[in-house]
Amino acid sequence: MTVTVGHDSAKTRQTLSAGGASVAYYSIPAAQAAGLGDFSKLPAALKVVLENMLRFEDGKTVTLDDIRAFGDWAKLGGKNPREIAYRPARVLMQDFTGVPAVVDLAAMRDGILGLKGSAAKINPLVPVDLVIDHSVMIDEFGTPRAFQANVDREYERNMERYVFLKWGQKAFNNFRVVPPGTGICHQVNLEYLAQTVWTDTDQTGAEVAYPDTLVGTDSHTTMVNGLAVLGWGVGGIEAEAAMLGQPVSMLIPEVVGFKLTGTMREGTTATDLVLKVVQMLRKHGVVNKFVEFYGEGLDHLPLADRATIANMAPEYGATCGFFPIDDETLRYLRQTGRDEGRIALVEAYAKANGMWRGPDYDPIYTSTLHLDMSEIVPAISGPKRPQDYLPLTDAKASFAKEMEASFKRPMGVEVAVKGEDYKLSSGKVVIASITSCTNTSNPYVLIGAGLVARKARALGLNRKPWVKTSLAPGSQVVSEYLNAAGLQEDLDAVGFNLVGYGCTTCIGNSGPLQPEISAAIAEGDLVATAVLSGNRNFEGRISPDVRANYLASPPLVVAYALAGDMNIDLTTEPLGTGSNGQPVYLKDIWPTNKEIADLVHATVTREAFLKKYADVFKGDTKWQGVQVTEAETYDWPATSTYIQNPPYFRGMAATPGTIKNISGARILALLGDMITTDHISPAGSFKATTPAGKYLNERQVPVSEFNSYGARRGNHEVMMRGTFANIRIKNEMLDGVEGGYTKGPDGAQTSIFDAAMAYVEQGTPTVIFGGIEYGAGSSRDWAAKGTALLGVKAVIAESFERIHRSNLVGMGVIPFEFTNGDTRKSLGLKGDELVSIEGLDGDLKPLSTVPCHITYADGSVKTIQIKCRIDTEIEIEYVEHGGVLHYVLRNLAAA
Structure with a gap:
């Protein structure tokens, strides 16, 4: 891959040595020395965009005035909404949003033939990775064969799509596909694809280093901001334009600084922290803005927790939630198997270009917020929006209020479930799912969930029989460390068997409920509930049978599966009765922070990441058996109900029209x-x-x-x-x-x-x-x-x-x-x-x-x-x- 750089009017291109190698880079201090402005107090997130301007400055799409505008941004107190042309280094897709993008590329190959052009001109001009992660559904759960059964069903349902994607992988340059059953795109990006500092050859043949940046066709692309990679979600339409060499047109954003201090108290998780962050930033108002996290609290915040916060930027409304490069960034790159030369380059580049968060990091922000992490308490969010923050102590009372105010239904209506020895009523938890990129990338909450399951199992608790339970990790590394810790066996024992690697419940792929349960909910017009470790709980999203959806940490998802009801105060009432006949409370099965940290340290290893990502594009035998042609244009199957040639370019004239009233x-x-x-x-x-x-x-x-x-x-x-x-x-x-x-x-x-x-x-x-x-x-x-x-x-x-x-x-x-x-x-x-x-x-x-x-x-x-x-x-x-x-x-x- 060759990156085309601009002509560097201000002579900012310099040489950097790191890890025994030398690379060219575009220096922000050199731009300041050239008189283009004072950039020293810019937030690191904005410096990434500024570097993009330096590298692509060509006098046309990017001018010296665009660069000077960043100096004015600082002088104006963090505001200067000038339009700029930004070029991300790469594009990330998942298959739900990626398939139509590839369909459009294939249609464009047909369309350009109609305009007397060459189909070979239609290719991504920047690297594109598509991860097949949105297609697995939870048809089977709670059994050892659930994973294989769901994978088999996935291939049966989606073979037409997979044939098409594999054709695209062969037909288009700069396009790679990560096969089904590998993981969630954002977690694969965080653990493997992202480099924090990218390198490529330019048109002169020289190697150039620059910040790793991307746009993605999923809004939670922001997760990789936790690794100091600037990325955010765009529509498939914008992503296709970026793939085809069009710059992303944007205004220089405002940057809200979010200062974190203190440390997390015993018994709280990254999920509890992020739900509070979402509430605060929604209230502050950060739509169309960057958020950058800073403060001494980051010294005690693992990268997995940072990624959890960054993941939910769409939920707090920001374009991104960025964490600057620091020692923790380097530690995570090393732990996840990145090359030592790359790690050395990341450190040297960040320090040379003013993007390193050290003790003296104190940039100018448009506005700021502050959160003392010692004030965080266990929490959930729901029943309809991620920003509907609820301390766990308020969850039971809140549901009762929602029944009256939102759902307008009486409490206490009970319906017998045909063929079962229990009844359902409003508030019963019918789905409990550890799912989605937000939390399955975080070993602290996954290990925590496993320990809750272990302690519950030891005391004789199990999921309630009406609860559909599932574990859908974001990468195979999760299974590696859960098995190494012996925790998968405990999760299996309470119903959280592996159901697949992918976005399942969080995107509505929760699969059907037991028909008798579904019928009972309909008969009583009940408000059934779901508890999931996801990032989205909008109405109608999780299941057509479920009206109230709550976001929670993986350990709390397990706890709610054991309780089976939102009408229980988990902080004061028993989850169930143990095998000794005694009530079991949440405090009886909740692990200590030290228990979790010790297991994470022992089982989440560099070797596990190297092993699982050694051949990430190969896929299983099913993927390897998918046969495709190598034609330049796609042979659209007339009878396909999955893939059709869209009408966008039919009869298109060679010249554009005008905007009409x-x-x-x-x-x-x-x-x-x-x-x-x-x-x-x-x-x-x-x-x-x-x-x-x-x-x-x-x-x-x-x-x-x-x-x-x-x-x-x-x-x-x-x-x-x-x-x-x-x-x-x-x-x-x-x-x-x-x-x-x-x-x-x-x-x-x-x-x-x-x-x-x-x-x-x-x-x-x-x-x-x-x-x-x-x-x-x-x-x-x-x-x-x-x-x-x-x-x-x-x-x-x-x-x-x-x-x-x-x-x-x-x-x-x-x-x-x-x-x-x-x-x-x-x-x-x-x-x-x-x-x-x-x-x-x-x-x-x-x-x-x-x-x-x-x-x-x-x-x-x-x-x-x-x-x-x-x-x-x-x-x-x-x-x-x-x-x-x-x-x-x-x-x-x-x-």
């Missing part, structure tokens, strides 16, 4: 606050009665083979039918109706998909209205792709989440924000209005305010001003072209 648009949906991409984007399972289910039924696919929306992300026909189809979404055009419904052109209730297609057939544009933080949550490209394919021309909301706003623009859908205090409620919108937006067809500037005319059912018209959230000049071009991929394709065809 929106006239006489109908409202497709009126949506409230915090409408997440989980509400918008198709995810999880779906029924035969849905538009997507009907599509598959028409193609003779039985319900048992529906798989999930995520697995079918390579088929736009399925995905557009699942857009806005979340079972918990509420369209305010309809009173009290949950699910993806609206009013069609005839005013009758129908599915959003059917209404959208009827409007498309009429040639009538549509718009969506929303509230605060529209598009929060995961960086799912299909939330934007589906919106575009439904014919939506604009989304008008009070505010947008960063990634989703960008993705809408990338698909040619224009985001607008209300101004002057207007909202859908203050305007009295009912959904039967006509909407026209002017001021788009002239010389539209980024962030322009334009008039919007709303014609009510009685014929009255109200004109309001709305802000066009096309934020930059390049985004104007993207929309003119019809989307970022069209922009790239036309440029490549013309090159």
Whole structure:
């Protein structure tokens, strides 16, 4: 791989010696000495971006004024929102979001042929790693054969996708696939792929060192910030543009400093810490901002705990949650098997370029927060959002309040479960899952969970029979050290058998509940609960049978499986009765910090990482047996219900169009606050009665083979039918109706998909209205792709989440924000209005305010001003072209 660097007008390129080798690098102190500004007090996270400017400065996409702007940022107290062109070193994908990205690349190869270009021009220009981690579902659990059974089922369901990905691995340059059953992309990235300081040859043949940076097609890409690697989640659309050589257009961010002091008290975990951090940063407000952690507390915070905090940056709303390079960074690189020469380079580079966190590290921040870690208490978060922080002492009372206030259901309703000797009631825990990248990367909480299981087993406790338990580690190293410590046997004994290596429950791949349990929940209209060690607990995400979802540390997940009920105060009431007939309390089975630390030290070894990552791209015999052709373009199977050639480039002209006003648009949906991409984007399972289910039924696919929306992300026909189809979404055009419904052109209730297609057939544009933080949550490209394919021309909301706003623009859908205090409620919108937006067809500037005319059912018209959230000049071009991929394709065809 060759990196193309700029022409370095300020002569900042210097030579660095480390580990017995010399490399070139771009020096921030040299840029300061050249008079470009005082950069000495910049946060390390921002210095990474500044170095990117130095390395790619070419007088066009990056200018000396862009570099000087970083000095002005410091002088202005941490604010200077100048637009810059940033180029990440690499791209990381998981298979749910990666499959449609590779589908688009394959479609672009077809599309460029239509423009008389060469298919060989379509390749990633930066390294891309795709980790297959989102496809395994928990069909079988609680048995020794659960892992193999789930893997076998995974291959049966997903072979079409895997054939396609393996073709892509052969067809495209700079594209690697980590096979199924290896681990979660963020954990594999943290433990193996990331280097903290990257090296490559430039166009002169010289080796250049620079900070390891990336964008990922999953919002939790931020996890690697714990290793001082600057990365964040983008939509698949942005990631594809980055793969194809387009810089990421961004504004120089504000950086919030989060000072950590003190040490964690006995009995608390990194999960307890991160849930408090999420609450504090959500309250502070960090959307579109970097967060950097600093302070003497980092001297006592293991890198695994840092990665846990960094992972949940999307939950506190930040672009990233960065930890600077220090001694702990080097220790972790060494422990996880990185080369000693690379470790020496990381230290030398960080110290030479002002990115090292030593005792005197004290940069300027835009604003700051402080947390004394000794104040952290055991906690969970729920029942609907990661920021809904609950000290464990308040969990029982909070659930009772939620039953009355949120779920509006009485407590105490009991339903007998057919064929079983127990009854279910609201609050019963039916899913307890140790899952997701957030915590399975952290040996302290995994070993802690194993010790809770060991102590519970010794006292004769077991999971309650209605609880579906699972352990889905983020890498094979976890199994290595759990087995070395003898803890997997204890976890097995209380139901936490290995079910697979991947994102399972956290993304809705929890699999079906026992049919009799599901029936009992439905019969009593019960509020069943799930407790998981994940990072997401939005409505409808975990299981269609579960209404209340709680995030918790792995040890607490085990404890809740033993208790089986949210209506128990784990801090004061017994979890169950031991084999000696005595009550067993949480304090009886909770390990000490020293017990955990001693086992981590003894079992989490460099040798374990070297062993498990020795041949990470090889895969098991099933993967090795997948046969593919080596054709330059993909032979799209006409009958495939998993992979279809998307319509984006069909009949595309060689030249772009212009942005047009929106006239006489109908409202497709009126949506409230915090409408997440989980509400918008198709995810999880779906029924035969849905538009997507009907599509598959028409193609003779039985319900048992529906798989999930995520697995079918390579088929736009399925995905557009699942857009806005979340079972918990509420369209305010309809009173009290949950699910993806609206009013069609005839005013009758129908599915959003059917209404959208009827409007498309009429040639009538549509718009969506929303509230605060529209598009929060995961960086799912299909939330934007589906919106575009439904014919939506604009989304008008009070505010947008960063990634989703960008993705809408990338698909040619224009985001607008209300101004002057207007909202859908203050305007009295009912959904039967006509909407026209002017001021788009002239010389539209980024962030322009334009008039919007709303014609009510009685014929009255109200004109309001709305802000066009096309934020930059390049985004104007993207929309003119019809989307970022069209922009790239036309440029490549013309090159």
